[in-house]
Amino acid sequence: MLSAGHACLSQYIQLYLTGYGLELADIEAYRTWGSVTPGHPEFGLTAGIETTSGPLGQGAATAVGMAMAARYERGLFDPGAEPGQSVFDHTIWAMVSDGDLQEGVYLEATSLAGHQKLGNLVFLYDDNRICNDGSTLAAWSENVVARHEACGWHVLEVEPAPSGDIAPQELLAALIEAKSILDRPSLVVLRTTIGWPAPTVGGTSVAHGTPLTTEELAATKRLLGFDPERFFDVDPEVIEYTRRARERGQALRQSWEKRFERWRREHPLRAEEFDRIQAKSLPPHWRSKVPIFQPGEYIPTRVASGRVLTALGGVVPELWGGAADVAASMNTTIDESSHFLPEGNPLPGGDRYGRTVNFGVREHAMGAIMNGVTLHGGTRIYGGTYLVFADYMQPALRMAAMMGLPVIHLWSHDSIGVGENGMTHQPIEQLAGLRAMPGFNVVRPADANETAVVWEEILRRQSERPAPHGIALTRQATPVLEINPDAARGGYVVHEATDDPAVILMATGSEVQIALRAQQILEDDGTATRVVSMPCVEWFCEQPATYRESVLPRTVRARVAIEAAASLSWHRFVGDAGRVVGIDRFGECGPYELLYRRFGLTPEAVVAGAREAIEAARVHTTI
Template structure:
């Protein structure tokens, strides 16, 4: 590698004083004290990354501690979430609102400084992190969102000159780089040439179990260069610490690289300068002994008997970040106001999107399907996406290499790809994203898009592969992110693809995830309506949604607006019902056919379509009672999936028709008969339930 000092393109220099040095050492001492006070935590990485965090927050990042949500800011993602003290201490020192008492309260009940960063809890924390690899993939999503947003509002300005240009900074560890989601995401980032993304890799070569050599020996530089990244190596300095000037030069260079993402390989010594545990796995995740803590403080020039010691002049010095941030924001606001004057229509659209408002009468563009047709709900969803494309410019998305099957292409002539891509229709600001066979990264990237703000993202794959996505889905649920997942091939209706592609336990597992909404529409009209409801809800009360769609055709039913309530009476009984048939998705048609048989026999039967259990649970008790009256204890739930979700709806006299084993290969019609998902089976179970209800009532 060419030494940074000899690169002529590096013209900026870092102003570094004794107070900066003292501030870095103060951060190290605070990290040690916080972990020791809590009795647990990760001191070593926070100590070794203290110079990098200081350089970023004091001299490199565009941010304003006084206005953490300023839309023109750079974003910072701590992918190595266990090193959260690196971030918390900077948020305190630079004046984001954290007090020294918050650092002292690290990892305690009710604190705003938990053991890993949490979105929405602490000002300045852009995302929840902790599961390794997620943060880096989220940062990729933020960089993709930044480019798409620029295309919406300021596409003609030269790169680096737009008010919408900013940098996404991420800090990652060895553990991040070892996770598969990291490789998926960074591969796509290189392909997309995301010049606004810079990842700082803390190469301390230590993991929880000891040296990384026990499990890892790949060439990280070569890997990233092969994926199309700009890479620079920094350190190690002779002392074992980071040279802040060398790092500043590398970061400044990376920020100027516009045609590809950048990786800074930062060679650190974990726990530096602890005399005994520094450079060892002991520094990773355990408090220091009293002797080690005292010895380290002495090396740094601190009184070992004083804890959480911050010199007034150090705090005054680091709080200058507020003045710097305020000046940067005001300068940006002047440029932004000029853009508003030059682009009044785009500014109006920007204001609408920022205010989380849907355009007027947008829902009038939604398709309504005539009964009498048989349409797979995945096809209906595709028609909805096409209709939405004309009224929601902020909506974009794609699929994990199954777009043709999923019908997720919002604009087949506009592919989100970097300038110079040989693919026909390539457009840096295109609306259709090809995520490749990267389901996990797709979900995590979507989280990053949602966190960045300014646009609306969806992504599609087959339901069975939601298992590949689950860690990122869980992150979305914890953060309440307005992402839309489309999952086709939602049952044994996949048919000939066999058991590997036939979801069984996925619906129940996803419904078990707090905060995640699972929607399984019965037909084309329910599909259009639930799409509308998902968008309405996500603009008003953000939460991740997954829409499960059929591969096989389903009969189109009359449009019923009550589908937006999550459960409704799809077909009423001829008189007071003796039995209620509850179904989702394609099984609603089976319930309707079973009702005809029961009614012909003189058994009044009501059919309830339950597209979203979570929405139904949110309805007033009076409404839920009107749909599922407690007096009607004979009930049958029908869903071509695991039965786990339905016991609470059918009660002790009810019956559930589902599949609690893996599927088989064959045409879907054969499979439905084989597994007892037929009108006749529903009728038989309805009779059993009616009899069971009578027996229990008599007893």
């Protein structure tokens, strides 16, 4: 894992030298349009790149997730093996920089890694004391070694040789020692000189991101014994030597495969489960375990989600996760008796292979760790917090969307329904902002049965159409409606008009019940009204045009969208004659029933909007 993604050229060069997918022409095409060597590494574009990285701290936190996933996967398939002896044991390595260490997400993630005693994790820290603006002393003077030791890390320091470079033998010894430490993560501090051995810019911020001048480049080549007139020229004997790495890798792979086949023979049932999970398929009959809720009940969708999660936990062993210190409120505890904790932790239910993760108040790290778990493969991860704190997670969410990672985010307290918590905890702009993110799917179910259907759809999509999903859930109870499988299509007719509709009311989440009450008023007044539930606009937009037309026919231009959030994402659906009943200001403190009335989220307000839309459509049609 290259957390310091701006150093990706060194990674590309290693992939070229060792023969893993890149050629010299790819190095020459560095940072150009259409190349597989962009200015920061991109997962899925370049062979050998384990994660997209560059936003500092993200790669490091992702590596922590990989290490956690490796431990959980070992628990699924080979829990009885001695430490370091399982075919599932492996080390996660990450290259980090001083920029990574200064990011908040880095501290969140490394704090959790130390707490979890992740002995399968090693960070290599390039301590060159230079940042983009010059010396790190301008903004940073903490004791990095002491900080990591305080978080429970094993720390090794490697000083430079008299030449100014790191001696390979000392580096190798440090890496071997770090890999041998199995009871805690390790940090290897490398005291390096940035730009070494460039004669004038080495050790300065100029070497951080500015290309060397022609004169500086020539002088550097002379110091290294190269011909300054030759460019992108590698001697054949160098390639012959470096590509022996593939031979060593193939021998190691063959040795591992023999051990793996022995494991398969000794554990046939676990091997069968391993094959299913590797194929990203779900267990037989898993859908039959998903609960169906009885219409007429009133259930918060966060509670319904918890019941679905508990039911799935019994049949989908690869599903695990937790919350950022709000598990009791979020209903994210998949197994109360099995908490993912290291050996020696005194809490009841602690198990190094436990299913329930206590992320602590670390929302940003939780998001990046979930990315790492998913990139590692072999399991399915979810994580929960309140919707308003999705803001703390944005960089990790964006990385998941870029990489198409099928992570599952659970976000409760999805509106002013939070009530007395006040404006700081009442999400307004979050839904629109998340919907604006390419490749991210926002799901806001109307009731308990919609919650069950969308959970099923998300799990199905993880293997068929992988993408990150965020499920926004209510704190307050909502009435349970009849189950409708079309909820999996993202938008559907939840209640049809008595005649050809004169107006369409579309809503998400708890506002669907407001739309249904408004429909009754309008129908009693002789206005044929259709109600559409839109749990996921991204899924709806994927549907065939014929289906979308059947739900939102173009001939019905009078439309009203209802959502207790910013109106920004609804104008494309209501058109020029439509109306949006939403909230384009921050909330207030008070009982949620009062807030809905004061902010105009009432059946009466929807009825007024519907009549305005009908009149606007009539006037526009006449014109």
